Amino acid sequence: MALHHSWPMIERDQRFAWGVVHDELPEAFVSADPAHANDVLGAIGTWECDLADNALRWSDAVYDIFDLPRRIALFRPDTLGLYREASRAAMERLRCHAIRHCRGFTLDAEIGTASGARRWMRLIAVPTAIEGKVVRLHGLKQDVTGLYC
Template identity: 50%
Template structure:
């Protein structure tokens, strides 16, 4: 496994780069890419900042080793991150909310079904009436890059 080097805040990016940062850009929801997303182990997610409720696609549940019918609060998933990855994610998340910026992070996971996985987390805030109300993005299994 490659040694972990925490990512600096330079991996934060302005919201006008969303389409560029989300690999599929504006076509992300198109039916024609659904099969490709599944094969690439890419999942969509959202976190409502009012109550920290999570909404995940099937691929994200699989990545975390959790059953799809699980109803999750964000606090329940944090222990599934390796400590260094969790610390960096929390730092980037707080910065994203405070400054209305997106971020990208490769994070090490300790999934509920055992082992170690790596995921690329791409996140962007959703802003309404000048306030960040949620974060959303994609999570992709990139374990093979860290073997």
């Protein structure tokens, strides 16, 4: 399965529209039926990464997506191995660009959870800058495995 990534755009009604940079979308992703999307989209949670020390702060839903015990202390290097190689490489490229140019990104990434399950996760990242320097990334993570199965 090819990786999908995009820059989020806000529509007039304030919902996210995804300007996806790929021409092979799963059928569920392009479904016009909003009720169908509820059947294939899973848990969504918040996350942040402090760039000073790579400390991660996750909501319970993100721990659940990765099948990790809730509220354990995590640092970015602890979780990188859970991303499949192609997804990790794409995430690293987008992350570097986000930090360098103070830009957000969206990526559908394939992960292997701590319990060995394979999942697809939508990662939305937004930088926070202080005096022009990005100091943290934060955003949302959502289980989108149902879009790919």
